[in-house]
Amino acid sequence: MAKEFKISKSEGVCGVCGQALQPEEEIVALACSGEEELLRRDYHRACWDSLGENTPADDPEVLGVWRTRVPRPEEKKKLLVDDSLIINFFERLDGADDPAKINFRYVLALILMRKKILVYEGMDRRDGGVEVWKMRFKGADAIHEVIDPHMDEDKIAQVSSSLGEIMEGDFE
Ligand SMILES: [Zn+2]
Structure with a gap:
């Protein structure tokens, strides 16, 4: 990354x-x-x-x-966002292979996990060593895959703040 x-x-x-x-x-x-x-x-x-x-x-x-x-x-x-919007973003980015989108989706998954909306079920390793988290929404059975881009703390903070910035009414 x-x-x-x-x-x-x-x-x-x-x-x-x-x-x-x-x-x-x-x-x-x-x-x-x-x-x-x-x-x-x-x-x-x-x-x-x-x-x-x-x-x-x-x-x-x-x-x-x-x-x-x-x-x-x-x-x-x-933040002018509610949970349904974050979920909507998360679902919309399913299958995206662009690095920025993968990072973005991973951070959304962390946010949804922190909110106890998304539950971590386990991890798979694909060919090439890519780690994929298996996750599901609380109370649902469907498994959602989230690529772990191995972002460091700084990167996660950076993407989180980007997410905050676009969703804030930041018009300066
Ligand atoms: Zn206009």
Whole structure:
């Protein structure tokens, strides 16, 4: 995992009309995966809705879509995500082979494990030595595989904070 995991913050403009987003405005936010970085895109809800079936929601690089609002400048930063969104991201990244996505999914798995939503069942070693965690959602039988990218503590902290940044209303 030599690749740096970079993140771009919200640019604070709508992806359709190009207007600056104002505090309190209701928006649709996207987390997308680029080659080596996570990108955030934002849209006015009305602009998003005007795209009809042509929204980028189903594009392969889109990791997650959530509805939020632009925070006021004096508001404390907080994670504007709920568990279902993290689960949605986790499931969406199943089978991804891009290193950034594998790292991202692994960190999501750690978060879901900490929340006792995802349960660790064991580990398999694939050809080539890749370690794959077998996991299942609490109360469910289906096994989900999570590649262990052997990230060190610093890397995990870095990806976790990237995750926080894209999901915070960070418009600076
Ligand atoms: Zn707009």
